[in-house]
Amino acid sequence: MADFEWYRSFCTIYKHNSVSEAAKARIMTQPAMSQHLASLEAEVGEDLFIRTSRKMIPTERGKELYSQLAPLIEALEETTMNFKSASLPTHSxxxxxxxxxxxxxxxxxxxxxxxxxxxxxxxxxxxxxxxxxxxxxxxxxxxxxxxxxxxxxxxxxDEEFVIVTPGDYEMPDTDNPESMEQWLSAQKWISYGPDLPIIRRIWREHFKKRPQIRPAHIIPDLRLILKAIEQGAGLSVIPTYILNNSASVAAKAVYEDLKVNNxxxxxxxxxxxxxxxxxxxxxxxxxxx
The missing domain is CATH 3.40.190.10 (Periplasmic binding protein-like II)
Known part of the structure; x- marks a missing residue:
């Protein structure tokens, strides 16, 4: 008869795609975790994972078994946690x-x-x-x-990021990605960090290349970046929730099709x-x- 702990170990290996990582998550030794899996596979009568050098890949039988076990184990663990939390001081x-x-x-x-x-x-x-x-x-x-x-x-x-410029900027009226990229590359940019976070994402997703940009200013605060844009210091990439919460008209979103989601x-x-x-x-x- 299969042991309940074998099931728990199997589901943990499934989530982590790794015996060693599953062992760490369950605070067990790797040999003990491997033994749980081997015992369960012997009980089932077939392999539940394909072993590779990089990760454990579930077989079709493994996927089927996980879909049956996962909801049951989660429900039991939740019930157990509720019992425990009822006896603990309130975590306020x-x-x-x-x-x-x-x-x-x-x-x-x-x-x-x-x-x-x-x-x-x-x-x-x-x-x-x-x-x-x-x-x-x-x-x-x-x-x-x-x-x-x-x-x-x-x-x-999801948070949505858009390119934001000072309100008086005039952009080329074009739908051509190459023309957009050339114009944007020639502007003064303000970045959150030296590795151009989010700016790189826009170039990669929309222009299929790395940005050839050296930021004029690095400011590790998105709200301060927006203020710098409003003062005419350059353009940057800002989440729409920060831009929309600002009452200022001194900054505007441009080329909104070039947005990215985070x-x-x-x-x-x-x-x-x-x-x-x-x-x-x-x-x-x-x-x-």
């Missing part, structure tokens, strides 16, 4: 991490509606995920998914996935976006 404080621009525009205006206290922390995506790994944060809003054992990502929303995710420790406080905070943030 959530340690929240986000980019400060997103926090200012999207979280801060709704802070008064949250039913729990928050301790906020700001930083780059890699800094915030590192704090999450160290249990210094409970919930992070991030634009990057890092393959980190024990951390799960949940799609939150995915945002909630990140949290897998072991805390079913904590009511985490789920309540995710729901509260979603409801106000």
């Amino acid at each position: 404080v959530i340690k929240l991490g986000a980019a400060h621009e997103f926090y200012t525009e999207k979280i801060l205006p709704n802070l008064h509606t949250y039913k729990m206290s928050t301790i906020s922390n700001f930083g780059t995506a890699d800094q915030l995920v590192e704090l999450l790994k160290e249990d210094k944060l409970d919930l992070v809003i991030t634009s990057k998914k890092y393959q980190t054992p024990g951390i799960e990502y949940l799609k939150f929303m 995915e945002l995710y909630f990140a949290y420790k897998l072991k805390h996935k079913h904590l009511p406080q985490i789920q309540e905070m995710i729901a509260a943030i979603r409801d106000n976006i």
Whole structure:
């Protein structure tokens, strides 16, 4: 008869595509994790994964078994977590991490509606995920998914970025991508960082090349970049929620077909996935976006 722990190990390997990463996530040794999988495959009577040098690829039987097991295991783990949380002191404080621009525009205006206290922390995506790994944060809003054992990502929303210029800029009236690219490349650019974040995405997605741009100014704050644009310092790429929240007419979106979308995710420790406080905070943030 199959052991329940074999099923849990199988589903964890399926999620991570790796025995070693699954072992880290379940805080087990790699040989023990491999033994669970071997025992389950012997019980099923066929391979559940194709082993390659880089990752574990589920077989058709593996996919079928995962689709049957995953909802059952998640429901059981949620029930177990609810039992545990009922006996724990109320966790009334959530340690929240986000980019400060997103926090200012999207979280801060709704802070008064949250039913729990928050301790906020700001930083780059890699800094915030590192704090999450160290249990210094409970919930992070991030634009990057890092393959980190024990951390799960949940799609939150898309943020849209557009090219923004000073209000008095005159652009060539053209639909020709080559002409657009030539004109844009000749302008003074303001960038969030020296590696041209998001600007590179626009060039790659719409012009199929790397941008040949040396930014005139680097300002690691999207709201300050918008102010610099309004003062005529150059053009840049800004999220539409920041541009739309500005009452100024000194900046405008141009060539709006050249927009790009950036995915945002909630990140949290897998072991805390079913904590009511985490789920309540995710729901509260979603409801106000």
